[in-house]
Amino acid sequence: MDSLEEVNDFVKNGHQQYLPHISLDSVIFGYHDQHLKILLLKWKGMNGWGLPGGFIQRREPMSQAANRILQERTGLDQVFLQQFHIFGDSPYRLQEQSPQEFTKKYGHVVEDSWLFERTLGIGYFALVDYSKVSVQTDFFTDDHQWWDVLEIPTLLFDHNEVVQKALATLRLQIYHQPIGYNLLPEKFTLNEIHSLYETILGKELDIRNFAKKLVSLGIVKKLDERRAIGPHRSPYLYQFMKEAYENALKQGLVHTY
Amino acid sequence: MDSLEEVNDFVKNGHQQYLPHISLDSVIFGYHDQHLKILLLKWKGMNGWGLPGGFIQRREPMSQAANRILQERTGLDQVFLQQFHIFGDSPYRLQEQSPQEFTKKYGHVVEDSWLFERTLGIGYFALVDYSKVSVQTDFFTDDHQWWDVLEIPTLLFDHNEVVQKALATLRLQIYHQPIGYNLLPEKFTLNEIHSLYETILGKELDIRNFAKKLVSLGIVKKLDERRAIGPHRSPYLYQFMKEAYENALKQGLVHTY
């Protein structure tokens, strides 16, 4: 959606293609340099940041819409993607938006649009390999940036609430499901997965006990390879045991870290 | 909504009052006689059972809508009520409904209605005191019944999936949150809460270990009272420690049963 014509059509007639009153909002987590980050977009004209999102096509399964939106935005496919909450209570989710606001923001006159009506937001979160993402912006957004989860600014709409809920869900989920397959490269060092878990949980984990745990759960295995890392001892590489991992995803784990 | 006029108006003009494309579906759990039960309604004309549900008013917070619908249906207020999933993938959630079908079901001619459009379902589950519920039916339903969760029949729409997901969520949640405050009378015996947990989890729990656990978590306390139960030894009564309970609700627990 780049040309003015396309945008005009979307604003005026989008409800013929998309379900009105429902948006999908994606919290895309990436992990880089021992920091857990979230992809934010800068809204044109509003001078503020918000989550990427989109709408569900009239005859498209909801989860397919979530995948499509992620794909369009990041180029990624087949990543971990999961709904976690619906947002329909905050003041922003109650009121209609005004046409004047819209015109002011985008310098674009519109009398009426399905976009101004009340919209509930379905929150999805994704875990992606930071390095593989190539972000597309569109007419409504003109910049993107990865933000450390500890330094998220005040966001547009109710998106701070959405991010907080996503984080809380991720932290809870890590007790029941293995996490990391989509956040780490295929082969990784113990330190990398260790600080990933520390980062997500926001607390320190003894690395020796942590390694024992992961291996005893059977979801990672130590390889016979090492990675050269400059002036220091070369760390061993680890890899997820795909089968055990998938199994744990489905069955759920009960344990602590 | 009883008179034909009201129903007609709802079918034709309901979208002026309610958000289209979105319904709320409630899985109402009650506990009675050592069985976990779900409240189902019998759909008029369709000869099948389904979950109670409703729609969100245009300017009503979503969670308030969920409470209102529960209140209208059961007379209950201030119970545990929580969203757990949105359903938008099953074949039933993809297609529009046909006016002919509607007419056949309700013996009622309608050309077109917002009710025929594709509708996503927001699943809520409630935990209620079985004995306090007094069920209201409406134009679309003509009977109600509590069904044992182990004996749920084939339901209308995608409601079997909704029920299964609600159960799975409840079972997962019981590892992180205390449950029972809304399902049991104020004072209860150890046996009662014990079989509640056994029922929800669908497995046996050693009653001695179970009691130790609950007390050590600090969410119930043993009272100095007993209940007379006929020809047998009188059991002690227990009570939830409201503060610790609320705390555990908010903070989450990590432990096993």
Next chain:
DNA sequence: GCAAAAGTGTTGAGAATACACCCATGC
């Protein structure tokens, strides 16, 4: 006294935690 349900404690195994020193590498 007997049938039915309630009450109660201990032990062993396994898991979680805490903790510190040596190794490899490049400069």
Next chain:
DNA sequence: GCATGGGTGTATTCTCAACACTTTTGC
């Protein structure tokens, strides 16, 4: 040789799980 990060094992504590007999009560 030294600075930096990586690697490894053991002892202690705690939690979980398993298990059976005695007490109360009304008839």
